[in-house]
Amino acid sequence: MDQLQSLKAFQKVVEKGAFNRAAEALGMPTSTISKAVMDLEKHLKVKLLHRTTRKITITQEGMEYYERTYQLMSELQAIDAEISGKKYAPSGHLRIDCQVSFATLQLIPALKDFQRQYPDITLGLGINDRTADLIDEGIDCVIRLGGQQIPGMVERKLLDLEFVTSASPAFIAQYGMPDSPKLLGKSYPTVAYFRTSSTNSLPLIYEQGSEKVVVDQASYTANNGRGILDMALNGLGIIQHERLFAEPYITQGKLVELFSDWKQRSMPLNIVYPPNRHQSARLQVFIDWMIDTFRA
Structure with missing residues (x-):
């Protein structure tokens, strides 16, 4: 058994959440990855992973082994780079999912800077407003707006986004300027957001002193922010x-x-x-870059 290769295979399975995704990341057949992990378990005489037809989960012993060997492998990689005269730099592929408006209007215009700083990291960007399953889909991290916390995941806030109400000049020319949100949904059409997992749209909410207005009628709905903006720009609603x-x-x-x-x-x-x-170095530098770039 090549213990170093078996260890690399095991760590990649833990990070990717599946044998086939680990095999793809390492450029090896899935059967080779599976055998390497089995050989490692046989060598250690402990079960590192629980396997079912649907998914794999790491055992307590497996998590302890992963955490204790992760730093060891990182140090070995840094030593190799130092001895060979190269400065150690994070490399590999990141799979990111991002909310549509933030991806198109903020993240993509800034990615040149990330590429300049970390040229050895490639990035796959999923652009959508759905709730993703990070483990089953092999996603390293998601950038999303609010919503309920995903069980078992870490959340770090980038910034608070305040909301603003607006309409196009053409819409106002057609319908007139509304003087109160109480008129919305009645005399004035609105555009609202709906989650893909639900047919219900999110209400527009306003507060002034002790008064609260909830607008739950919408003439048009869309399941991502870019679509909502485009509807407003085309005069469909507020x-x-x-x-x-x-x-x-x-x-x-x-x-x-x-x-x-x-x-x-x-x-x-x-x-x-x-x-x-212990996050992968490439994910850690991406998170740090996001915070440095976008946190107010």
């Missing part, structure tokens, strides 16, 4: 959207801000990732 994404269009005069004297909600934008105590 939207309540994250200011970070709507502000450029308000500044350009393509959208007009409404109800600035009413308090509107805010939601956190989070980075979510599995709770391994």
Whole structure:
């Protein structure tokens, strides 16, 4: 048994959550990865992984072994790089899922800087507003807006996103300028967000002193923020959207801000990732870069 290769195979299975994804990452057949882990278990005389037809889970002994050997492997990689005269740099592939508006309007324009700093890291970017299964789908981390906490995952807040209400000049020319959110959904069409897992749209919420207005009628709905913005820009209705994404269009005069004297909600934008105590170096530098780049 090549213990070093078996250890690399085991660590990659833990990080990817599946033998086939570990095999793809290491460029080896799945059968080779499976045999390497079995050989390692036989050598240690302990079960490292529980295997079922649907998924694998790490045992307590497996987690302890992973955590204690992770630092060892990182140090070995750094020593190899130092002896060969090369500065150690994180490398490999990252699979990221990101909320649509943040991906298209913020993250993608900034990725050149990440590529410049870490040229040996490749990145696969899933752009959607759905709730992803990080382990089953082999996703390293997701960037998402609010929502319920995903059980067993770590969440780090990037920033709080406040909401703003707006409509296009063409819409206002057609319907007139509304003077209260109480008129929305009745005299004024609205555009709202719906989650893919539900047919119900999220309400538009306003507060002023002790008064609260909840608008739960929508003429149009969309399941991602980019679509909501485009509907508003095309004069279909009034939207309540994250200011970070709507502000450029308000500044350009393509959208007009409404109800600035009413308090509107805010939601956190989070980075979510599995709770391994020792993250891969490439994931750690990506998280650090995201925080340095976008945290207010």
